[in-house]
Amino acid sequence: MTRLPAIFALAVIVVAIGLGIGPVIGIGLGQGMAGASPFDGYLWQVLRFTLLQAGLSTLLSVGFAIPVSWALFRTTFPGRNLVIQLFALPMALPAIVAVLGIVAIFGRAGLLAKASGVPIDIYGLGGILIAHVFFNLPFAVRLFMQRLDGVAPEPWRLATQLGFSTGDRFRLIGWPAIRSGLTGAASLIFLLCTASFAAVLTLGGGPRATTLEVAIYQALRFDFDPARAGALALVQLVLCAVLVALAGQYALQMHGGASLASRRYGFTPASPGLADTLLIGTATLFVAAPLLAIVLSGISASFAWSAIARASLTSAAIAIASVVMSIALALPMAFAMARAQSRAGQTSFALAGVLSLIVPPAVLATGWFVLVAGFGLSRWLAFLLVAAMNTLMALPFALGALAPAARQVLLPHDRLCASLGLGGLHRLWRIDLPLLRKPLFFAAGICFAVSLGDLTAISLFGSQDLVTLPSLIYAQMGSYRIDSAAATALVLMVLSISVIILAERQGRQS
Amino acid sequence: MKKPAAILYALVTSAVAAQAAPTLTVYTYESFVAEWGPGPKIKEKFEKTCGCTVQWVAIADGVAMLNRLKLEGAATQADVVLGLDTNLTAEAKETGLFGAHHQDASQLSLPIAWTDADFLPFDYGHFAVVYDTEKMTAPPKSLDDLVNGDQNQKVILEDPRSSTPGLGFLLWMKSVYGDKAGEAWHKLKGRILATTPGWSEAYGLFTKGEAPMVLSYTTSPAYHIVAENTQRYKAASFNEGHYLQVEVAGLIDKSPERALAEQFMAFMISPAFQDEIPTSNWMFPAAKTSAPLPETFNTLVKPGKTFLYSPEEVAKNRRSWIDEWLNAVSQ
Numbered sequence: 001m002t003r004l005p006a007i008f009a010l011a012v013i014v015v016a017i018g019l020g021i022g023p024v025i026g027i028g029l030g031q032g033m034a035g036a037s038p039f040d041g042y043l044w045q046v047l048r049f050t051l052l053q054a055g056l057s058t059l060l061s062v063g064f065a066i067p068v069s070w071a072l073f074r075t076t077f078p079g080r081n082l083v084i085q086l087f088a089l090p091m092a093l094p095a096i097v098a099v100l101g102i103v104a105i106f107g108r109a110g111l112l113a114k115a116s117g118v119p120i121d122i123y124g125l126g127g128i129l130i131a132h133v134f135f136n137l138p139f140a141v142r143l144f145m146q147r148l149d150g151v152a153p154e155p156w157r158l159a160t161q162l163g164f165s166t167g168d169r170f171r172l173i174g175w176p177a178i179r180s181g182l183t184g185a186a187s188l189i190f191l192l193c194t195a196s197f198a199a200v201l202t203l204g205g206g207p208r209a210t211t212l213e214v215a216i217y218q219a220l221r222f223d224f225d226p227a228r229a230g231a232l233a234l235v236q237l238v239l240c241a242v243l244v245a246l247a248g249q250y251a252l253q254m255h256g257g258a259s260l261a262s263r264r265y266g267f268t269p270a271s272p273g274l275a276d277t278l279l280i281g282t283a284t285l286f287v288a289a290p291l292l293a294i295v296l297s298g299i300s301a302s303f304a305w306s307a308i309a310r311a312s313l314t315s316a317a318i319a320i321a322s323v324v325m326s327i328a329l330a331l332p333m334a335f336a337m338a339r340a341q342s343r344a345g346q347t348s349f350a351l352a353g354v355l356s357l358i359v360p361p362a363v364l365a366t367g368w369f370v371l372v373a374g375f376g377l378s379r380w381l382a383f384l385l386v387a388a389m390n391t392l393m394a395l396p397f398a399l400g401a402l403a404p405a406a407r408q409v410l411l412p413h414d415r416l417c418a419s420l421g422l423g424g425l426h427r428l429w430r431i432d433l434p435l436l437r438k439p440l441f442f443a444a445g446i447c448f449a450v451s452l453g454d455l456t457a458i459s460l461f462g463s464q465d466l467v468t469l470p471s472l473i474y475a476q477m478g479s480y481r482i483d484s485a486a487a488t489a490l491v492l493m494v495l496s497i498s499v500i501i502l503a504e505r506q507g508r509q510s
Numbered sequence: 511m512k513k514p515a516a517i518l519y520a521l522v523t524s525a526v527a528a529q530a531a532p533t534l535t536v537y538t539y540e541s542f543v544a545e546w547g548p549g550p551k552i553k554e555k556f557e558k559t560c561g562c563t564v565q566w567v568a569i570a571d572g573v574a575m576l577n578r579l580k581l582e583g584a585a586t587q588a589d590v591v592l593g594l595d596t597n598l599t600a601e602a603k604e605t606g607l608f609g610a611h612h613q614d615a616s617q618l619s620l621p622i623a624w625t626d627a628d629f630l631p632f633d634y635g636h637f638a639v640v641y642d643t644e645k646m647t648a649p650p651k652s653l654d655d656l657v658n659g660d661q662n663q664k665v666i667l668e669d670p671r672s673s674t675p676g677l678g679f680l681l682w683m684k685s686v687y688g689d690k691a692g693e694a695w696h697k698l699k700g701r702i703l704a705t706t707p708g709w710s711e712a713y714g715l716f717t718k719g720e721a722p723m724v725l726s727y728t729t730s731p732a733y734h735i736v737a738e739n740t741q742r743y744k745a746a747s748f749n750e751g752h753y754l755q756v757e758v759a760g761l762i763d764k765s766p767e768r769a770l771a772e773q774f775m776a777f778m779i780s781p782a783f784q785d786e787i788p789t790s791n792w793m794f795p796a797a798k799t800s801a802p803l804p805e806t807f808n809t810l811v812k813p814g815k816t817f818l819y820s821p822e823e824v825a826k827n828r829r830s831w832i833d834e835w836l837n838a839v840s841q
Binding site: 042045096099100103104107108109123197198201202203204205206207208214217218220221222223224304307366369370373459460462463464471474475477478479480481482485 | 671711835
């Protein structure tokens with residue numbers, strides 16, 4: 001019974017993506033696959049660089065996120081909540097805004113270079129890594145904290161009774177909890193970095209820094225060579241699918257230890273020691289400084305209020321639609337993953353969840369466009385397509401937040417529910433949803449932020465009637481109005497953090 | 511949850527109502543129809559004379575517009591396509607969608623002679639390296655100066671694979687260096703701070719002070735003078751000459767509104783349209799304006815020589831020239 005909605009969600013995703021990639025390959029076949037094999041020296045170079053930068057970015061983001069999330073979890077200090085919420089912001093920023101913020105701090109004319117007097121040159125792999133860690137470290141920290149929050153009170157109490165050292169607590173309780181989310185987080189971040197585009201080109205220093213995504217974009221857009229684009233997209237698809245499946249083999253499930261997801265229950269937080277302070281302080285500075293730079297350049301600029309108001313409403317409408325749709329797809333999938341008996345079953349759901357990150361949006365958009373071209377791209381249709389694409393983009397995040405939580409919460413109540421004769425929607429409504437309240441709102445916040453920051457889908461389907469905050473920012477930047485763009489970016493950030501704070505507050509209420 | 515979203519959205523976009531007058535659908539690029547762009551005024555002016563409604567369809571940029579046409583084919587909604595440049599017109603012709611504009615090209619005032627029967631220019635600009643006078647007192651005097659100059663004085667370029675100015679600079683290098691373009695790129699490589707996906711990223715980094723030079727247009731300083739009242743940013747005059755970008759419009763041959771489209775093309779090279787170009791699109795008008803250009807435009811760099819490859823040459827060689835660039839700067 002419970003599998004049916006999940007299979008339906010799976011079908012929706014596979015069909016949506018098939019409808020995107022199919023027509024592109026179809027046009028390519030129609031042209032007689034003129035581009036021949038995509039495997040040339042250039043492709044290998046691009047592949048090598050893609051894997052190198054994505055691998056390093058993932059390693060750094062996840063590697064730092066583990067100690068930072070552990071330190072944040074164990075400690076209490078004024079402003080702790082704010083730090084955690086701040087960590088949700090980078091995801092809501094269009095790459096170009098984040099890049100300008102990063103440059104204001106780490107660039108050649110940035111704060112660090114000015115303050116230290118030492119010339120800094122981040123253009124190259126270094127710049128790419130800084131940008132990717134800026135985006136993904138805070139995301140990973142939040143995911144890991146979500147895992148730590150989910151640990152039941154008993155182990156912590158036991159640890160206190162037995163007089164465990166901090167190291168023992170981490171080894172025996174903290175680490176297994178983090179590990180339960182590790183593979184998922186790492187795969188997700190790896191894929192995000194693989195698909196990264198604007199940050200890689202802008203900070204990469206030159207065309208040596210070309211990812212597969214850039215090559216696909218070039219093939220489709222500048223050369224209008226759907227055959228090559230389709231072939232490259234398939235290469236990316238296979239490559240990423242293999243990696244995700246491999247990662248799935250090492251996924252470690254957390255067994256037992258159910259909790260009502262009450263925050264740090266049974267756990268007495270300490271005030272941070274020197275190491276904790278250093279860790280949390282560095283991570284917070286790293287994330288907050290570029291954000292602050294964006295705020296500062298926006299705050300004194302001229303706000304184009306009427307345009308901003310319209311764009312905010314459009315952005316919010318699209319984001320709300322995609323939050324609803326991505327949660328509606330992710331929830332049954334998370335349930336099915338929790339109940340899947342085999343690794344293969346779990347992996348296939350996990351794969352479907354990240355499929356949308358693997359297939360480049362430009363390819364998806366082209367395919368969808370071909371399908372609807374006959375109807376003319378009306379405003380409503382464009383709205384729907386943007387919301388649908390944002391749904392697919394947000395889905396992996398929703399799944400990443402919900403799947404481990406579902407596993408933790410669902411199974412331990414099976415016996416109880418069975419003995420009470422609770423099942424189906426009744427159980428979903430009475431037991432599962434209330435138990436998942438916190439991760440649900442957490443996921444909703446992330447999805448909202450992802451959709452709010454999207455510049456890809458909107459630039460593929462947007463028009464003068466459909467302008468979101470990121471597309472307004474880009475349009476302003478594109479006509480010398482860099483100050484107004486900074487002001488709009490500030491509004492985007494405020495909107496985003498407000499929604500995240502609101503969502504998390506809702507999540508805490510029972 | 512879905513209902514408020516729908517209502518919100520309806521509120522946002524409840525502008526356009528049904529009309530009985532004929533509608534002219536014009537595909538154009540986004541910044542043309544932004545509220546600060548020339549689009550809104552041009553629509554207003556043309557609607558006064560044509561007894562029709564102008565419907566803009568904004569698409570990211572010229573390349574995206576052309577791709578849209580390729581995908582739509584004969585089913586396209588467009589009557590007029592405004593905002594391609596000469597690097598795209600050969601490919602645009604291959605779609606077989608465009609028809610003759612039937613306008614008198616002698617009304618145009620361009621740095622080159624115009625003979626294309628299908629595409630009609632509406633503005634033009636020369637590419638130029640714009641520099642920050644606070645960071646640089648001795649700007650390069652030629653492309654060769656730029657290529658061989660101090661490697662610590664960096665320049666920000668755009669990627670020719672994804673950006674129009676990027677492609678323009680590639681063609682500029684090719685015009686000046688011909689077969690030696692690869693070597694020249696290899697020398698220039700050390701001077702390039704970043705090769706960004708689009709003009710916006712490049713100009714954003716430049717105004718943040720990341721590099722003293724950026725590839726833009728000779729008209730860029732005019733914006734800073736007129737809108738920001740600052741002389742800080744100037745274009746460097748290169749003695750070999752500058753590469754030209756000509757922005758054009760074309761009409762769809764089989765459009766049911768073909769007569770109206772032709773009327774629009776005539777309007778496009780009239781002063782009413784051209785007046786909006788200089789200080790809204792920050793380009794040079796392609797035909798007479800009703801008043802002389804703002805004084806600022808006389809202070810801009812005037813290229814001694816203009817480079818422009820024919821659309822056919824660009825279409826034929828673009829791929830191999832991009833490969834040449836990739837090889838030279840990737841090593």
